[in-house]
Amino acid sequence: MTYYHVSFENPLTFYLQVQLMVEVPAEASQPLALQLPAWRPGRYELQNFAQKIQRVEVSDAETDEPLPYRKTTKDRWEVPGAAGRSVRVRYHFYAHQMDAGGSWLDETQLYLNPVQALMYAEGQQDAPCQLTLDLPADWRLACGLPQTLPNTLQAKNFDQLADAPLIASPTIEHQQYEAGGLPFHVWAQGEEALINWPKLLADFKAFSEEQLKLFGGFPVQDYHFLNQFLPYKHYHGVEHHNSTVITLGPAELLMHEALYKELLGVSCHELFHTWNIKAIRPAEMQPYDYARENYFRTCYIAEGVTTYYGEYLLARSHVRTPSQYFEELNIVLRKHYDDAGGQNLSLADASMDLWLDGYKPGVPDRKVSVYHKGALTALLLDLTIRQLHGHARSLDDVMRRLYEDFGKTGVGYTEADYARIVGEVAGRKMQVYFDKFINGTAPLQEPLDKALRTVGCQLVAYENASASEGTFGFRTVVKNERTEVTYIWPGSPASAALTIDDEIVAVNGRRVDMNLQTLLSTGQPHYELAVFRQNRLLVVELAALPGVGYGPRYAVEKLAEADEAQKAGFQKWLGWEF
Numbered sequence: 001m002t003y004y005h006v007s008f009e010n011p012l013t014f015y016l017q018v019q020l021m022v023e024v025p026a027e028a029s030q031p032l033a034l035q036l037p038a039w040r041p042g043r044y045e046l047q048n049f050a051q052k053i054q055r056v057e058v059s060d061a062e063t064d065e066p067l068p069y070r071k072t073t074k075d076r077w078e079v080p081g082a083a084g085r086s087v088r089v090r091y092h093f094y095a096h097q098m099d100a101g102g103s104w105l106d107e108t109q110l111y112l113n114p115v116q117a118l119m120y121a122e123g124q125q126d127a128p129c130q131l132t133l134d135l136p137a138d139w140r141l142a143c144g145l146p147q148t149l150p151n152t153l154q155a156k157n158f159d160q161l162a163d164a165p166l167i168a169s170p171t172i173e174h175q176q177y178e179a180g181g182l183p184f185h186v187w188a189q190g191e192e193a194l195i196n197w198p199k200l201l202a203d204f205k206a207f208s209e210e211q212l213k214l215f216g217g218f219p220v221q222d223y224h225f226l227n228q229f230l231p232y233k234h235y236h237g238v239e240h241h242n243s244t245v246i247t248l249g250p251a252e253l254l255m256h257e258a259l260y261k262e263l264l265g266v267s268c269h270e271l272f273h274t275w276n277i278k279a280i281r282p283a284e285m286q287p288y289d290y291a292r293e294n295y296f297r298t299c300y301i302a303e304g305v306t307t308y309y310g311e312y313l314l315a316r317s318h319v320r321t322p323s324q325y326f327e328e329l330n331i332v333l334r335k336h337y338d339d340a341g342g343q344n345l346s347l348a349d350a351s352m353d354l355w356l357d358g359y360k361p362g363v364p365d366r367k368v369s370v371y372h373k374g375a376l377t378a379l380l381l382d383l384t385i386r387q388l389h390g391h392a393r394s395l396d397d398v399m400r401r402l403y404e405d406f407g408k409t410g411v412g413y414t415e416a417d418y419a420r421i422v423g424e425v426a427g428r429k430m431q432v433y434f435d436k437f438i439n440g441t442a443p444l445q446e447p448l449d450k451a452l453r454t455v456g457c458q459l460v461a462y463e464n465a466s467a468s469e470g471t472f473g474f475r476t477v478v479k480n481e482r483t484e485v486t487y488i489w490p491g492s493p494a495s496a497a498l499t500i501d502d503e504i505v506a507v508n509g510r511r512v513d514m515n516l517q518t519l520l521s522t523g524q525p526h527y528e529l530a531v532f533r534q535n536r537l538l539v540v541e542l543a544a545l546p547g548v549g550y551g552p553r554y555a556v557e558k559l560a561e562a563d564e565a566q567k568a569g570f571q572k573w574l575g576w577e578f
């Protein structure tokens, strides 16, 4: 058993005091190695949590004798001479990151993601763990792990402890609902959010039951939504074994349409991960290796399929209308078609590159999002399977098979397993789908439009209404009253004249001052742009290419007229009348 103890002295410093006690076998021939995770499941990039660690001290727990140690990597400490001893490790952890993967300490709460803050003794990850928290008497503890004693959490191994975020506070609110006979807890910490609990619980119950029905079971015995409602604009969610942390704001707008929609979307998405990534896990992460990158090619399943279902199931469970669902789908389309990255990197390679630069904008047109393209290819696959089998089969069957074969057994799935199951459910090898859209960069518009038509819908392309983007192929942002170029479509007129970071100061001799679109909309064949490039003033010429439009906007819409088969398809897919 590894014992952890977390306390704090002065919340104003944001520092937590962490202590761990570990027994080292007498026959141990290697030094005791203490490893702090370098990343956390759910975000596939190195995050180097050791940056938050201060003042490491190691001692013999019985004699209090200090034990010498040395760092062997940025997040690994080795203690020679520990064999046969009970070793105590003490350090401070800086809890000052408020997002769904972070940790936070202030006078009103302790919020901890153990994966950031707790070291493990190498070779002892499978031993049970106990975490005791030193909390003020009136604080209440919310966590997916069972509490054996007050403020004491029990985990069967380090993995389970690392995957169990907690919030402790005197003001945390708690509500509960039941789905599939299991308890679902909703915790709310932070600003008074004026939550309409009856509405929230009814909506949560509806999408939870829809998911339970889809999979025919739940991988865990209970579930906890740990919400941090913040006083400023924020949006983030992270999945865990039997819980999720959601950080959302501004709290005062929580029940307003725009933010409540986000709460439902992220909650439905994170719950779906309980199956898809926590239970149904890629072979490369079975088990997780916290010390280094865990490369995997299938994040389009883990995140793409989850992004698809996270929104789609809200419509299917009647929490949202089809038109509300299409609005969300159109946001995904807009984000996917926002640049030309999809032409340069396949979805499967983008999964590998999460570890490289997956969570930042990166250099222009280099990459594609596993979330957005992953969701669109999941939609395409779902509608294709439905069409092949008159809606008697769907992507649901693929997910159920994955749950049966991998989720329930704890065996990790491979890329080949997924392709095989898709083929078996579809009744044919879906090689072209995988070659073109998963491992290739073929355009999606035409096949997506064709698939949508089987359910009485279509993919419509609208001209980009912005003159700079639609006609000339560039986007700008106004920063400190400077109009700067932020994006240029490859092959567009702008690509022959402008560079990213150019500051546009005049068009045809007229000063640019929040009027760029007007100045570029006079219908002339040529424009002269005065730009500052690296602090040098240049004049460049921009000429429109007739008949070419850049950055079209795509939208899913219902067909004005649909036949009976299409209407029936719509009903079977979305669960709503056409």
Ligand SMILES: [Zn+2]
Pocket: 269, 273, 302, 303, 306
């Ligand atoms: Zn996700």
